[in-house]
Amino acid sequence: MAAPSMERVVSLCKRRGFIFANSEIYGGIASTWDYGPLGVELKNNVMRAWWSSVVYERDDMEGLDAAILMNRLVWRYSGHEATFSDPLVDCRECKSRQRADHLKDGKCPNCGSSNLTEPRNFNLMFKTTVGPVESEENVAYLRPETAQGIFANFANVQQAMRRKLPFGVAQIGKAFRNEITPGNFTFRTREFEQMEIEYFCKPPKYLQPGEKNDVKLHEEWVEQRFNWYVALGIAPERLRKRAQTPEELAHYAKATVDIEYLFPGSLSWSELEGVANRQDYDLTAHSKEVSDEDLARLRLQKNADSTTKLDYFDDQYVDPETGKKGARYIPYVIEPSAGATRATLAFLCEAYNEELVGEPKEEELAPLRSGLAAARKNIDKKIAEAEKAAAKGELKADMPTVAQLRAINEALASCEAELPQSLLAVEDACDLPGADRVELLKKVRQAAAKLCDEYTRVVLKLHPRLAPIKVAVFPLKKNEPRIVEMAKRIKRDLQPAVRVVYDDSAGIGKLYRRQDEIGTPFCVTVDFQSLEDDTVTVRDRDSMLQERVAISQLESYLTQRLK
Numbered sequence: 001m002a003a004p005s006m007e008r009v010v011s012l013c014k015r016r017g018f019i020f021a022n023s024e025i026y027g028g029i030a031s032t033w034d035y036g037p038l039g040v041e042l043k044n045n046v047m048r049a050w051w052s053s054v055v056y057e058r059d060d061m062e063g064l065d066a067a068i069l070m071n072r073l074v075w076r077y078s079g080h081e082a083t084f085s086d087p088l089v090d091c092r093e094c095k096s097r098q099r100a101d102h103l104k105d106g107k108c109p110n111c112g113s114s115n116l117t118e119p120r121n122f123n124l125m126f127k128t129t130v131g132p133v134e135s136e137e138n139v140a141y142l143r144p145e146t147a148q149g150i151f152a153n154f155a156n157v158q159q160a161m162r163r164k165l166p167f168g169v170a171q172i173g174k175a176f177r178n179e180i181t182p183g184n185f186t187f188r189t190r191e192f193e194q195m196e197i198e199y200f201c202k203p204p205k206y207l208q209p210g211e212k213n214d215v216k217l218h219e220e221w222v223e224q225r226f227n228w229y230v231a232l233g234i235a236p237e238r239l240r241k242r243a244q245t246p247e248e249l250a251h252y253a254k255a256t257v258d259i260e261y262l263f264p265g266s267l268s269w270s271e272l273e274g275v276a277n278r279q280d281y282d283l284t285a286h287s288k289e290v291s292d293e294d295l296a297r298l299r300l301q302k303n304a305d306s307t308t309k310l311d312y313f314d315d316q317y318v319d320p321e322t323g324k325k326g327a328r329y330i331p332y333v334i335e336p337s338a339g340a341t342r343a344t345l346a347f348l349c350e351a352y353n354e355e356l357v358g359e360p361k362e363e364e365l366a367p368l369r370s371g372l373a374a375a376r377k378n379i380d381k382k383i384a385e386a387e388k389a390a391a392k393g394e395l396k397a398d399m400p401t402v403a404q405l406r407a408i409n410e411a412l413a414s415c416e417a418e419l420p421q422s423l424l425a426v427e428d429a430c431d432l433p434g435a436d437r438v439e440l441l442k443k444v445r446q447a448a449a450k451l452c453d454e455y456t457r458v459v460l461k462l463h464p465r466l467a468p469i470k471v472a473v474f475p476l477k478k479n480e481p482r483i484v485e486m487a488k489r490i491k492r493d494l495q496p497a498v499r500v501v502y503d504d505s506a507g508i509g510k511l512y513r514r515q516d517e518i519g520t521p522f523c524v525t526v527d528f529q530s531l532e533d534d535t536v537t538v539r540d541r542d543s544m545l546q547e548r549v550a551i552s553q554l555e556s557y558l559t560q561r562l563k
């Protein structure tokens with residue numbers, strides 16, 4: 001199970017300190033978010049897991065951290081100045097602005113009208129000026145992708161690290177796009193973080209027997225990147241590879257496979273990462289002294305400003321005709337380009353679970369059952385009234401419509417039929433449009449909330465490597481100094497090895513629920529027995545089972561299970 005809706009994830013993120021709206025005290029700024037105390041840990045863990053997988057666990061990769069501001073010429077020759085734009089249309093009906101490629105059957109996705117303007121281009125790069133004078137010569141851009149920093153450093157990295165093809169460069173960093181239709185929480189924002197790889201390899205012509213070609217390497221990267229998400233907890237049935245169609249492909253790309261995740265709600269299947277085979281396009285675009293033939297093949301303009309030809313000397317190559325050793329050429333590149341903030345959102349959606357953790361007795365359910373029955377009867381009455389009013393043309397604008405009332409009643413009926421499993425769905429039914437006008441639903445909501453508190457839990461089943469807090473330590477009794485002292489000491493001793501917190505601000509049951517909600521894999525409780533035999537209970541977040549572990553073994557027990 002994953003999050004039933006994006007709203008649930010947004011609400012948890014705010015409530016528990018993962019993600020806050022930016023500059024909220026001044027009313028915020030559209031689609032801009034801050035990562036709170038738990039969010040920054042989670043996002044850092046996502047980026048660390050990526051770096052470990054693509055840099056440390058391979059022998060053919062280097063890391064890089066290039067600056068956000070770059071010489072404007074980078075963006076001229078990369079093509080971004082001329083073409084990094086979204087064609088936009090304005091809807092004359094609802095006045096909204098939409099991406100031309102987001103129209104639904106040629107109609108405005110907001111209001112359904114086809115009264116639209118012709119598409120116009122809008123450049124997505126944020127412009128700024130460098131230095132004290134605001135003039136055209138001093139224009140710079142906030143990078144819209146991190147990749148160009150890698151291309152510009154290709155020769156530096158290759159030479160400094162004495163790399164032979166194939167090898168890759170990985171980079172994580174901020175990117176900025178003046179998106180026209182941002183939204184869906186952190187899915188599409190104007191400031192975001194990318195995790196990008198440029199994997200340089202030999203063009204087919206220069207391959208030695210047995211070496212993998214660009215097509216094979218591209219396939220391998222798609223597999224490895226897909227498997228990374230799965231290894232960190234995304235269910236394979238909510239992850240798919242989608243090859244871009246020939247119409248979608250950029251003219252220089254041989255193939256691009258998007259890795260998509262099934263997000264909750266309207267986002268549905270959406271891109272997490274694109275893995276592209278870009279051939280020799282990028283390094284050629286930034287090179288001086290490129291042949292006219294190559295320029296024509298790649299549809300590039302001559303680069304009159306670059307000081308360097310970004311080529312590679314291959315000393316193993318033997319010309320099959322002349323037998324001459326060595327060749328100079330511009331490498332091909334495979335680009336797995338992922339969003340760190342977008343992946344973080346996917347991991348949150350995937351980890352979010354609501355569970356029933358006990359069976360309420362029939363008499364405990366009784367107030368909710370009778371509340372539901374009364375509310376449904378009341379809504380039936382309102383439906384009849386609304387139908388009458390509509391027939392006479394006297395329906396008031398602030399009255400819920402017949403359709404809304406019917407939808408609420410249907411939702412309530414299915415909740416009633418499926419209690420107690422449906423406990424958490426009762427609140428959703430009470431949040432449907434028009435429900436705020438049904439007085440009796442307040443009682444229903446209260447009765448459900450009381451039962452939810454007792455019999456359900458929200459749990460983030462994050463992979464232990466991603467969990468913001470790895471272990472929480474509680475004293476069973478906070479007014480028993482020996483227990484408190486022991487718990488605090490355990491916290492201090494574990495701290496250098498794992499991220500651990502101490503909490504004594506509520507009863508154990510509540511403390512467990514709070515840690516479940518933020519995805520903490522283990523809770524350690526110090527009790528009276530601990531004072532006698534130096535053992536503690538360790539509770540597992542997912543199974544909720546408890547085990548007694550000797551304090552002397554605790555660190556190795558936990559680190560083993562946190563891998």
Ligand code: ATP
Nearest residue numbers: 179187188189190192271272273274337338339342
């Ligand atoms: P889209 O079609 O969703 O706008 P794109 O195809 O333009 O994305 P790329 O240029 O391929 O995206 O960027 C690579 C990755 O960077 C994307 O797969 C995504 O994870 C991330 N990304 C791109 N734009 C944004 C954004 N505005 N907010 C958050 N992440 C983004």
